[in-house]
Amino acid sequence: MRPDPIQRLDTTFFWDACERGEFLAQKCEPCNKLWHPPRPMCPDCHSLEKSTQNLSGKATILSWVRQVRPASFGFKESPIVILVELEEGLRMVSNLVGDEPPEIGDPVEVDFAKTSGGKAVPVFKKVAS
Template sequence: MRPDPILRIDTAFFWEACERGEFVAQKCGPCDILWHPPRPMCPKCHNTEKEVQQLSGLGTVVSWCVAVRPQAFGFEESPIAALIELDEGLRFVSNIEGVAEEDMQPGIRVQVAFADTSGGKKVPVFKPVSE
């Protein structure tokens, strides 16, 4: 089954939000800039007071791949991994569910959902935007 996320001091807020079904990003309040991956300090103003902002959960597929050999560790079957450009301008690696491999292409509009991990945690995955 899907491996658990790795919680680190500077990034635990993200994975803990997933537990609540929230898809979030680190935000520097004074700069009003979102950052991903999270980091201990805003690189613009050096503020260490981090806000957490809920994201729309909408994005567009930039690129995708499927590990054939070796198969993805921990999964029964390798998932479709994708780089997604979020509507807020951040990029995020996740999975695409509900699209057949042969139908994958850049530009597919997707929205966030949550998937369970082997240790009972949750991670964000993406599905096609329902018309």
């Protein structure tokens, strides 16, 4: 089954939110900028004051692959890996639900998948274009 996410002090809010079914990004409190991957300091204004913002979950596929050899560790079958750009402009690596390869540019929306240790990660499913 899918491996648990590695959780670090600076990033655990992201994964904890996924367990609650919430899709969040780090937001810099003074300057309102969103950042992903999360980081301890805002690289623009250098504030340490962070909050979070709910993301729309709407995204576009920029790239996709499937790791064939070796097969993806922890999975029954290697999933389709996608790089997405979120509506808010952030990018992240995730999975496309199902086993049908997408086209670059396909619109997708967020869902959540359980991991072996009962955590959750954001994944995406196709939406009608």
